[in-house]
Amino acid sequence: MLNMINVDVTLEGDEGQVEVLKEINLTLEEKKIYVMTGPNGGGKSSIAKTIMGIYQPSGGQILLDGMDITNKGITERARLGIGYAFQMPPRFKGMKVRDMLTLASGSANLANQCDLLYDVGLCSQDYLDREINASFSGGELKRIEIASILARNLKVAVFDEPEAGIDLWSFQKLTETFENLNAKHNTTIVIISHQERILRLADQVIVVANGMIDEITGKEEILSEIERLDSECRCRQDCIKGGPENAECN
Numbered sequence: 001m002l003n004m005i006n007v008d009v010t011l012e013g014d015e016g017q018v019e020v021l022k023e024i025n026l027t028l029e030e031k032k033i034y035v036m037t038g039p040n041g042g043g044k045s046s047i048a049k050t051i052m053g054i055y056q057p058s059g060g061q062i063l064l065d066g067m068d069i070t071n072k073g074i075t076e077r078a079r080l081g082i083g084y085a086f087q088m089p090p091r092f093k094g095m096k097v098r099d100m101l102t103l104a105s106g107s108a109n110l111a112n113q114c115d116l117l118y119d120v121g122l123c124s125q126d127y128l129d130r131e132i133n134a135s136f137s138g139g140e141l142k143r144i145e146i147a148s149i150l151a152r153n154l155k156v157a158v159f160d161e162p163e164a165g166i167d168l169w170s171f172q173k174l175t176e177t178f179e180n181l182n183a184k185h186n187t188t189i190v191i192i193s194h195q196e197r198i199l200r201l202a203d204q205v206i207v208v209a210n211g212m213i214d215e216i217t218g219k220e221e222i223l224s225e226i227e228r229l230d231s232e233c234r235c236r237q238d239c240i241k242g243g244p245e246n247a248e249c250n
């Protein structure tokens with residue numbers, strides 16, 4: 001459904017040109033949930049921004065349902081059904097939550113807007129008429145942005161580290177919401193995340209490091225790797241706490 005073929009992205013950094021993405025080959029299939037993970041600075045947000053048209057490829061091709069969208073801008077891609085919830089959402093100054101949701105969904109239906117806010121763990125009574133400004137916490141802002149993405153009937157929705165700044169209850173709600181969105185609207189979902197709970201939702205896990213796709217694998221492989229690292233780490237801590245300085249783990 002969405003294909004990135006040999007996509008390179010080079011951007012102008014403070015110290016000249018930076019090769020941010022190298023030879024990205026990625027196929028996103030209809031109705032699937034992908035979780036993108038990997039080290040900080042690996043290129044996850046850059047892949048998301050390239051899908052959204054915020055970053056333009058310096059080489060390669062991007063196809064949506066077979067149509068070449070490589071040179072299409074953000075607005076056109078949004079119109080074609082691609083959405084991106086930023087890692088650090090911008091603040092839409094002077095806009096009420098209600099207006100932002102109306103703009104996103106194309107409808108001012110109150111029941112819908114209540115549902116959307118509920119889906120991200122926010123109470124509509126407290127939020128609908130609030131103006132989006134500096135009084136919002138990072139987590140509140142993120143959830144309102146996620147709600148505005150949910151409001152649209154998208155083909156591909158990318159959520160960039162949605163868990164940041166979110167309490168446990170809302171996080172639980174959000175994971176259910178992602179599953180519902182996928183089941184109800186057939187939306188292909190990409191979630192950039194390091195959370196085990198989110199990894200468990202994945203049909204496939206995309207590991208990104210050094211501006212490249214390291215591997216595309218099943219969640220079982222990743223989860224057992226996490227378990228291995230976790231027990232290795234616990235073992236080391238036990239060694240440090242209890243044993244002699246250079247004790248071997250067994």
Ligand SMILES: Nc1ncnc2c1ncn2[C@@H]1O[C@H](COP(=O)(O)OP(=O)(O)O)[C@@H](O)[C@H]1O
Nearest residue numbers: 011012013018020039040041042043044045046
């Ligand atoms: N607009 C930009 N200009 C220059 N360098 C960038 C830009 N965006 C990202 N980068 C660089 O690309 C690399 C990948 O960043 P990013 O995609 O944000 O990683 P991740 O989301 O995996 O943490 C980093 O080294 C970052 O500094």
Ligand SMILES: [Mg+2]
Nearest residue numbers: 044045046087
């Ligand atoms: Mg990022």
